[in-house]
Amino acid sequence: MNFDLTEERQMLQDSLRRFLRDNQDALRASTRLGNAENSKGFDANIWSKLAELGVIGALFSEEDGGFAGAGFDLTTVFEELGRAGAVEPLLDTAILGGGLIAALGNDTQKELVEQVIGGEVHLALAHGEPNSRYDLAQVETTAKVEGDDIILTGRKAVVINAEAADYLIVSARESGATGDEEGISLFLVPRDSAGLILRGYALLAGGRAAEVDLDGLRLSADARLGASGAAYAALKRASNRAEVALAAETLGAMEAATEMTREYLLTRQQFGRPIGSFQALQHRMATLLIELEQARSAVINAAGHLETSADEQALQISAARNLVGRAGRLVAEESIQLHGGIAMTEEYELAHIAKRIVMADHRFGDTDTQLERFIDQSAA
């Protein structure tokens, strides 16, 4: 047993933490609500520096052109992003987009992974649909072969990073019924393709997304990633990695929230003394710290099982996200409550952090969905 970070990961954590702290103002400027000038939803300058620091490369294995890529590499990076409240789309461009191309792409397509690692290319996964909720196999969008071409028709919902992406990875059904795991393909679609219509908007917790309409979008057959109808396993794998990363990001945000709350309890004076001297509030702070350590262990469990059997992975991931979802909500709500009105204001950092924590529950399956998955997995 050894719960210490390796030397490499410790260095990664230190340098990323320092970088994010030094660039706090720029990071915050791009996360604020209604920041309409920021059409990408994040700071392009920071993105290139993250690439230079090797942060993107740390999310890929050596085989895929990176230098790390294991579960604990993901959690090391994302915990730091969460602590800083960063909205940079590493999850979308690297873990999901880059991960899927690395898994399914041919040699030509895989050149994009190198560009992702270099910070030159952005990606978005256009997979969820208005009726799919959190079900990965629920794909109604269709792909029809027409001679040498493929025609995509359908709508994709809340596609994060779509406007900034050079390519969208679009899922569509080539065979089978809606809800079948078989029959789903992925296509690499340049964002400026005719028939790809984006309606972009800001997200409440920072960053941007778009509704994507595929209106008879015509692609050549070499836009397909991997074999026809066989993308589900890779999608599942990529979303597993994304869920581990997201849980770690939420953990980092919970650390930030509890640190800010602790600090506030020690300094805010009411009734002639620091409010942290009231036992009623001390106990609540103690509860948050207990839950924080529970969340940390759950994330470690999930990250440590990312290379094990599919069943074990699924069990650990749903456990981690259920626990982090519950503990996260508690930390977000209690941190605001223990602060009082000040934490309700957009300019106070905790407000943004609390939104990051709570809104993470709306990606890949919320707390209840994770509970259901865990039950299914335990029974299996």
Added chain:
Amino acid sequence: MDLNYSVEEQAFRAEVQEFLAQKLPKEMSEAIRLGRELGKEGHEKWHAILNEQGWLAPNWPKEFGGCEWNAVQRHIFEEECCRAHAPRIVPFGLAMLAPVLQKFGSKAQQDHYLPRILSGEDWWCQGYSEPGAGSDLASLKTRAVRNGDHYVVNGQKTWTTLGQHANWIFCLVRTDPDAKQQSGISFLLIDMDTPGIEVRPIILLDGTHEVNEVWFTDVKVPVENLVGEENKGWTYAKYLLTHERTNIAGVGFSRAGLDAVKRMASTQMHRGKPLSENAHFAARVARAEIDLMAMSTTNLRIISRAASGQAPGVESSMLKVKGTEIRQEINDLARRAAGAYAMPFVSEALEGANEPDMGPEGSAAAAPQYFNNRKLSIFGGSNEVQKNIIAKVKLGGGA
């Protein structure tokens, strides 16, 4: 024990329903139903409609132009307004200042200000909290110094709800800095157009501009704007807080919110079935509903006691705590029901009723409301302060 409303009360309910069906503009109720912002004009329009009906001031005595309804009637009225998705009445003039003026104000103040509240000529806001005086309100520092026929006011108020629309503010100010905290405070009425007043917006975490900071620099306030006696302001402020709290539990809001959650859940598919049929989600909704049913009766128990003239004690603190917990839980359910569509922040879809939601109906406002309503357990005496009150009464001593 009789859980039924009397024949008269039922007739009154029918009359209220009839009025709402006839006079509540459709676009207004639609905006409220979808959780959208109404804006100043919308509030003023609804205010005028109620005034024309003579139902603007349910709690005021008839001599001042009010309805003089008892607590049960007021409850019925509020319940029906929520059910019909009527806008909430901005309470600062009507429900907060007016009772204080009616009880402690001079004849001249009553004659001047009360009709202007009804007509909508004056929009009042509340100057209580300060950056250093939140839960500990009595530590407020805004200073008013008597100088001949006026006071000179200096200081800062915060969390001033809708202060950007107001032309008057009622303030707690310190007139005797040497007195023990509560006893050196006075209650002043201040014209917002007076030189030296600056209103600065505070943007909340859901992007709304709902509250403000109000800064006072050498603001001259005529002495006739003092309510009651100098240094007795705390008594008036407490009167204001202990009265007019029939709606503190927010039962109507919770009902409307729960209905909206159920509607949204019935349209959202989850694992091949409507979300409303999903065991885990349904269990959450059921728990909230069970809590609400009980609290609704707790609320009525307290209201009917109030209608027979007994002043509520710790019960209003209990209602505040439980009522806000239930409302917040329902807000949480709404954001869960919205799924991925809880994430977008489309400001156009949060105003009026014209822009459709990106996802299911009500989804655009779900997460913003969840975050915005974290305020419910903070303002109006935080839930911790309410629990202190309950504990102090029941356990005594130094809570």
